Each structure stands twice: as structure tokens, then as C-alpha cells.
Amino acid sequence: DKTFDEVQLKNLRLWQLQLMCEKARLAHSLLPQMKVPLETTPLVLAQSSPLSIQFSAEEKQFAVEGSYNIRYEIIKKRIDKSTIRGTDERLTQPGHLSVIYTHDKERDEYLRYFEYLVEKGYLEPAIERLKLGDLQGVHGLKAIRAPIII
Numbered sequence: 001d002k003t004f005d006e007v008q009l010k011n012l013r014l015w016q017l018q019l020m021c022e023k024a025r026l027a028h029s030l031l032p033q034m035k036v037p038l039e040t041t042p043l044v045l046a047q048s049s050p051l052s053i054q055f056s057a058e059e060k061q062f063a064v065e066g067s068y069n070i071r072y073e074i075i076k077k078r079i080d081k082s083t084i085r086g087t088d089e090r091l092t093q094p095g096h097l098s099v100i101y102t103h104d105k106e107r108d109e110y111l112r113y114f115e116y117l118v119e120k121g122y123l124e125p126a127i128e129r130l131k132l133g134d135l136q137g138v139h140g141l142k143a144i145r146a147p148i149i150i
Contacts, residue, residue: 014113016044020097021122021148028095028150039094042148045079046101046110075100078135082143085131091143097123098145100132110144121149 020042027040055062079100082091091098097117099110107129117123124147132141 010109013109014116017097017099017113017117018120018122020044021117024095024097024148025150041092041094042097043080043092044097044099045076046099046106048103048106074137075135075141078138079141082135082141083133085133087133091130091132091145093145095150096145096147098143100141100143102141107142107144114144114146118146123147124149 024040024042027038031037031039053062053064080092082100083089084091091100097114099114101107101110111127111129114123114127118125118127127144127146130143130145132143135141
């Protein structure tokens with residue numbers, strides 16, 4: 001009986017980014033207590049087109065279904081190794097929040113979230129807009145990245 005409102009999706013995306021910043025802060029605060037220091041590199045893949053998702057009770061996990069969604073699966077498996085175009089620098093850096101996108105509409109939406117998170121003290125104002133190097137079978141990805149205030 002409930003209706004879907006685009007605002008709910010936007011609130012969910014913003015909440016996801018806030019939680020990622022909070023997790024990075026928590027992980028950073030625990031560094032002195034860790035036997036092996038681990039740093040976080042939060043990464044989000046913005047996906048504005050609908051996907052078919054199915055839950056497998058046997059494997060107890062969600063899976064993207066259908067050949068139409070194969071590009072999503074390819075990107076998802078490779079983005080953590082993405083580099084800034086023309087360099088060897090990895091997109092994911094400790095203490096930075098990164099969002100990968102393909103469409104300008106996604107960029108504009110996530111830039112608004114980043115600007116809000118800057119205002120609320122989650123992120124530094126040094127927001128970077130980056131083009132990513134090509135990955136095997138994936139071309140034209142872009143990203144937004146900003147340092148998390150720890």
C-alpha cells in the first residue's frame with residue numbers, strides 16, 4: 001500500500017555516505033589498538049539504472065540477475081583497482097570517500113551530497129572530480145573523491 005518517493009532514495013544514498021564516513025572515523029580511532037593497522041578506503045558505485053536482484057537462500061546472498069546487468073557485474077569486480085587516468089595513483093585512498101559514476105546526472109546528485117557532508121563536518125572541502133583509467137572491458141568511468149574529516 002506504500003508508494004515510492006524519489007526523496008526516500010536520495011535520503012538512503014546520503015545516509016549511506018554518512019555511515020561510510022562514520023565507519024572510516026571509527027576505524028581510524030581504533031588504529032592504535034590494532035596489532036596490524038588497517039586503513040579504510042570507502043568506495044561507492046553509483047548505479048542509477050534499475051537492476052534485477054535476487055536473493056539466494058542456499059548461498060545466503062544477493063545476486064544481480066540477467067545478461068542486461070552484466071556490465072554492472074564487470075564494473076563491480078574491477079573498480080577497486082581503478083586508477084586516475086594518466087597516472088598509477090589508485091582512486092581508493094585511505095581516509096578518502098570515493099564515488100564512481102558513469103552519467104553526469106549521477107555526478108550532479110553525488111556532488112550535492114558531498115557538499116552537504118562538507119557543511120556537516122564529515123568531509124574536507126577538497127572535492128576532486130576525476131576521470132578513471134580504462135579497466136578490462138570497462139571504459140569511461142569517472143569519480144568524485146574527498147578526504148574524510150577524521
